[in-house]
Amino acid sequence: MPTASIGVAVVGAGMAGRAHLSGYRTASTLFDPGLPEVRLVAVADAHEPFARDAARRYGYRRAETDWRAIAAAPDIDAVSVVVANPLHREIVEGLLAAGKHVLCEKPLAPSTADAQAMTDAAARTDRVAAVGFTFRRSPAINAIREQITDGGLGQVRHFNGHYWCDYGHHPDAPMSWRYRGGPGSGALADIGSHLVDLGEYLCGPVESVRGTVLTTVVGDRPVPLGTAVGHSAAVPVGDERAPVENEDIATFTLTFRSGAVGTFSVSRVAYGLANSLGFEVFCDNGAAAFDLVRPGEFTLADATPAGPVNGYRQVLIGPDHPYVAQGLPMDFPSVGHGQNEFFAFQARAFLDQIAGLDRLPPCPPLAHGLHNLRILDAVVAAAHADGRSVTVA
Template identity: 75%
Template sequence: MTTTQPIGVAVIGAGMAGRAHLAGYRAASTMYDAGLPGIRLVAVADIHEPFARDAARRYGYQRAETDWRAIAEAPDIDAVSVVVANPLHREIVEGLLAAGKHVLCEKPLAPTVADAEAMVRAAERSGRVAATGFTLRRSPAINAVRRQVTEGPLGRVQHFNGHYWCDYGHNSDAPMSWRYRGGPGSGALSDIGSHLVDVGEYFCGPVRGVRGAVLSIQVPDRPVPLGAAVGHSAAVEVSTERRRVGNEDIATFTATFASGAVGTFSVSRIARGLANALGFEVFSEGGAATFDMSRPAEFTLADSAPPADSDGYRRVVVGPQHAYIAAGLPMDFPGVGHGQNDFFAWQARAFLEQIAGLDRLPHCPTLADGLHNLRVLDAIVSSATADGKAVTVQ
């Protein structure tokens, strides 16, 4: 479907990630070449009305809603980001697609593989753009390393070693929320491990199997909140009542890829002092590279280019010669830098260009990609519940 008409956008979910989507759509019209139809910032929906109203005011959207169905029924909305608790994704995404909306759904796509399969079928019936929000694929540095693998001297990856360590769950007195409910695999593995698995496959291709998985709950219970909190905020007051945590704080596992590469993965939401520490090393036939999210505008590279007496890792600062930077930032100058919020703007731009029928930025991952990601996570859970046995990804 190609359109030259203005695209009306909305976001369902006004929490931390929802606001990143809201800001991303607001910035999308300011970057890259002309040709994208106009963008109308129409609505924000959140069941907690103060969140919706505040987000609409902050990011310049026309109205706030408290029910996602108002978004589905609105004739002035064409494209919607779904950024709510994972168990709600299926009903909302299917409803939006049935109403003719284009959909960008945050990862993980759904609580179960069966739910995700139903969502993929709904997307196929709809004929609309239906995408999954793996925003790390928009990182200029990650793409620069990938290019060294696919087109440069590094070549085929032999070993991917990745971690995603956060500390939002470290405080045992932080309030209970939907993030801590659910069974094995719905905790740190689902929340941040889904991103790490996608990054690993971005370099190595599809995971063939996993083994040695461990899922561990280290904080057994949490206090019940007395109000609503945005994102991982612990600012809300809590009661003296505590409820059991149902999912993992830590996940570790190894993986084999169809390419022959091997992966080692570590995920934690209780890594004190590391708020958002994603990092990885790729060891390839022709060299190696590293990336650390705390320094998002650079990576290190080791290959055969330097002479022996100065061989080793060298730091590469991302600039306009790398993906997304030129015309993708207000000041697209070498060394100016960027951050993870910019990934959401570049993702929003790619999603809108796809809706408009343009073919300039890499397309967003599909719901089918989100389904495959869930199948990998499902295999990890199966391995963990069977004392680490090898499990093939279906």
């Protein structure tokens, strides 16, 4: 029987949580009609002011302070989990056991053991259980992917990617869960998980890792006296400082099963770069590049133009590219869009899966989140392998 309506909720009212809340609010306005009514039901956050403010801003019916209230609510069908990584397992397993569809933010869990348990829990239900890798929804990145998969650029030979942020640059930025955990749980898990996923999205499965360097630049941070949202430093701190337990910078090399090589660099202490994701992909018959600072375009080089005018050329994103037609209010070439739209496209794909529609590429299952963590484990292991390759489990 067709789904009459879908009640949605979000656990976590921080920076990414708000992006999910907004995404659900927008999802029913996107693409083809036919999606059941989307009911904006609840937002839960342990810090009640965050929950209440987010519910008011994004038009959700109520605010909760415990995810268990979301699990127990009969008017909620689908839930995004957008909280600290160590909390994912308990919440996801509890929501699945309560019969909810679940979209969990990346990285899926703090360990592959936790991720395996979550994946096993999903296998015991008939619910949609997905992991959020939002950059897979970028129109420009998908346009580049089409040039690869359709054969225009040919076989990928080299992927060079970076994700550089500066949220951890200041040594007096407050301590948070992002700075706790062992090697690999810092910049690598937080932003490197996105970059590794994009490498596979364009180049295929990873086979091995080598040459990892993990570096901690800021050794300790002040303990906050209040609650911060996202990467915010606008929270009072005291005199007490706590040790940073994970890496600020990670660099490594991946080898893909296809034979392509990927060079990766991630940092949370890149001065002046708030959110700088970019890559170049070099293929047999051409190359392409993308920079999140300019999300509505990419550059492309191939043999099409004549020699005197051959070279990289700018391609402006428009309705001939993925997600733009009916995905933007003004779906016109070069109108522009940003990362917030990726969350809306992802929310629509998740809701389509729940409704049994197949018009958009589905969100990756929890098993893909487990696979991503296995790659990150291999990256950490390669830091102690004396230059030898570490095979991905």
